[in-house]
Amino acid sequence: MEVREDLKYSKDHEWIKIEGNKIYIGITDYAQDSLGDVVFVELPEVGEEFDAEEAFGVVESVKAASDVYVPISGTVVEVNEELEDMPEKVNEEPYESWFIAMEIEDTSELDSLMDWEAYRKFCEEEA
Amino acid sequence: MKNRPLIFELGKKGRRAYSLPQCDVPRRNTKELLGENIIREEGPDLPEVSELDVVRHYTNLSKLNYSVDTQFYPLGSCTMKYNPKINEDVARLDGFTSVHPYQPEDTVQGALELLYAMDGMLSEITGMDRVSLQPAAGAHGELTGLMIIKAYHENRGEGHRHKIIVPDSAHGTNPASAMMVGYDVVEVKSDDRGCVDIDTLRDIVDNNVAGLMLTNPNTLGLFEEHIHEISQIIHDAGGLLYYDGANLNAIMGMARPGDMGFDVVHLNIHKTFSTPHGGGGPGSGPVGVKQDLIPFLPVPMVEKEDNRYYFDYDRPLSIGKVKSFYGNFNVLVKAYAYILSMGAKGLKEASQNAVLNANYLASMLKKYYELPYDRYCMHEFVLSAQPQKEKGVSAMDIAKGLIDYGFHPPTVYFPMIVREALMIEPTETESKETLDRFIEAMIELAKMADEDPDKIKGAPHKAPMKRLDETRAARHPVLKWERDS
Structure with missing residues (x-):
């Protein structure tokens, strides 16, 4: 299972890449492996606002459909439409396959996220 | 699907199942009668087949049916009991x-x-x-x-x-x-x-x-x-x-x-x-x-x-x-x-036997699979194929393997709180002999996961259709048949 050192992680197995006031969100290698072959990704519209821990989309695999959550509140500024046509990217390159980019106001909210070491431990406990 | 053509792919232009008698009323022009704007320009693309073509086509399809009336159907949560x-x-x-x-x-x-x-x-x-x-x-x-x-x-x-x-x-x-x-x-x-x-x-x-x-x-x-x-x-x-x-x-x-x-x-x-x-x-x-x-x-x-x-x-x-x-x-x-x-007594006995059958299966199979909640169960139980998964054989592979033994697969990957879940509900209407045959098949599959995992991963081998690519079907569904040409 791959965990990247430059990313932050949520307990719902999303990864978060922070670029100033903008964050990119995707699902982790652990998440894609547990889900199995991803067959459909449903994404929000640019401009939609979400509160922390609110579901912003759905990822559907051959096994199950799961919500994906925003870790902190913000506004969607970009959507990775490529995933709608090529959901297999989520399995093949989980850390390149960002779902959405969000603009956030309060960067201090990010402090509650796990770093890569904490996330690796979190996954080991869950396994 | 070359060996099992659609009804549209059978037959030949102009073939008919019935010959209608001569028309004994005066023919009228439908365009004049109904108005040109509502008459379609091309005829409907219907199958042109003989009666025997139709009978064989559907009889052969019906032979592919799997049902409680043909085989054991332990699909968890669905209570596939016999329908008297x-x-x-x-x-x-x-x-x-x-x-x-x-x-x-x-x-x-x-x-x-x-x-x-x-x-x-x-x-x-x-x-x-x-x-x-x-x-x-x-x-x-x-x-x-x-x-x-x-x-x-x-x-x-x-x-x-x-x-x-x-x-x-x-x-x-x-x-x-x-x-x-x-x-x-x-x-x-x-x-x-x-x-x-x-x-x-x-x-x-x-x-x-x-x-x-x-x-x-x-x-x-x-x-x-x-x-x-x-x-x-x-x-x-x-x-x-x-x-x-x-x-x-x-x-x-x-x-x-x-x-x-x-x-x-x-x-x-x-x-x-x-x-x-x-x-x-x-x-x-x-x-x-x-x-x-x-x-x-x-x-x-x-x-x-x-x-x-x-x-x-x-x-x-x-x-x-x-x-x-x-x-x-x-x-x-x-x-x-x-x-x-059934009567009041019969309904009670139905539930008692449903619970007994499930516990029998659970107790016989827990040595070969994981039983995450190891308690007496009610009418169904959930096994985990996690030990097999570690050898590369998933719950889905076990499910497909059961088809080769003539059993309907159990419910898989549900409930979501159990990894590699196999949810088995035998119902009260199965005999001990049927349950024993199912146990035998499940044990053989567990052994196969150990000894010859590739064999299960290719299952089913004996079904009319081999393993289907469910992922491709979901990612790129073909929802409409179109005639070549």
């Missing part, structure tokens, strides 16, 4: 098949009596006070039940209640139905015994709770032992308790949802009461309620006065109609036949 043929005989009686829903009440007293009696019998079995027979199937029953809960709260001036609590082991239809009614879904996790975590439940419950939906026994096949405590927590907060009747087959005649504190239940007639599932169904999902909720049941209800049955539409608080006419009437006739032919 006497049910069909009774449902085919002229008095039932020849009535019309618009007939005057006085000419269909027998049909009304049956509906009234079903209401009474299902009320008695579930411990409820009245039952509406209208909903068409389980999820429709859930929707109806939740609409009743909502109407009840609103009528009491408590329309602010917006939360429905659902366990993490629940059927996916529970949260979906709650969303359909406009409720917010709050999930409660399971404890390490596979039941609702009481402490978490206490934390979640507040004055905004409209109700809790629970399947008991739950989808792990485990009885929720703290049901009285759960009931008290929900009722103290002013909420109602909803019983998902998917697993009623485990407790008939032994325990009643009404006595456990449930206020609303739905039943799956096509599971517990032995009527066919799926395409051949249809289903039926009656909803039962306690006294306080009766005014909100759908209209009409069948009532009896002076030895005469009638439809009562005078129910001002009713949520209204949820289905045309009176529900799937003929399905109810079959269930009525089942209940009467």
